[in-house]
Amino acid sequence: DRPRLAAAIDTVIAGEDAKRHRGEYRFVRRDGLIVWAQLTISLLRDPAGHAVQLVIMEDITEIKRLEASLHAAEVRFTRLRESGLLGISYQSNGTIIEANDAFLRLVGCSREEMLALKIKLSDVTPPEYAQGDENAREEVRARGVSSIYEKEFVRKDGRRVAVLVGQVAAEGPAYGSIGFALDITGRKEVEMERARALRELHEGIRARDDFLAIAAHELRGPLTPILTQVTSLLELVARRKEPIDPDWLARQLEPARRSVHHLEELIDTLLDVSRLTVGHL
DSSP states (O other): OHHHHHHHHHHHHOOOGGGGEEEEEEEEOOSOOOOOOOOEEEEOOOOTTOEEEEEEEEEOHHHHHHHHHHHHHHHHHHHHHHHHSEEEEEEEETTEEEEHHHHHHTTTHHHHHHHOOOOOOTTTTGGGHHHHHHHHHHHHHHHHHHOOOHHHHHHHHEEEEEEEEEESSSSSSGEEEEEEEOOOOOHHHHHHHHHHHHHHHHHHHHHHHHHHHHHHHHHHHHHHHHHHHHHHHHHHHHHSSOOOOHHHHHHHHHHHHHHHHHHHHHHHHHHHHHHHHTTOO
């Protein structure tokens, strides 16, 4: 800052700038710390007419730090507002006074409508969410910020958009509020799809259990005559000493053969159903 300060001193000595200069300059302290000072340089003259400089220094380091922090915050907010990721609106008495493009897309309104003060928060909010908005306004009036909550916007075309919203006071409760809205329609659709898939899974499990209960009952049907016939033949073989007539034995085993065939058909059907369940049929 030295050339700028030297030029300012020369200007004052030359009698320009109303013989006074005020400017902000950086100085290096003895410990190496950079500080900001506002200098007021005035020109006085001694009785001999020689120029004497009167310099008043005011430490403005903290002010500069706050200005830099505020500027950085404004830059971040501007980037957020212009990014399109978050809908931001300024509301006063329920009317949208200012909004970024992301918010206007959410509610399906034009900037011309906003400038004409035609966008009312109540018009783009379904009735079932009106109480939530009122609760948020009460929180803003009471403590300057509302809780985050979910609601929907209803566009002019009737389509609803799920959003996550919140509000903060703008300078003070009497000056309206700044609203933030994040589009969560995609997340809601995923949640609904997950719920539908889970419901179908539960229904499938219940249907499978019902089927297995019926299948178990059906499978017991052919087993009963097989077990009865085989048990009867085993008892007969244990008692008889002479050979058993093959023709007679074949007639006795025929019901068992039919039952085994029926059982085989039931098992094939069960396997087909299991393949259908896993998508292999």
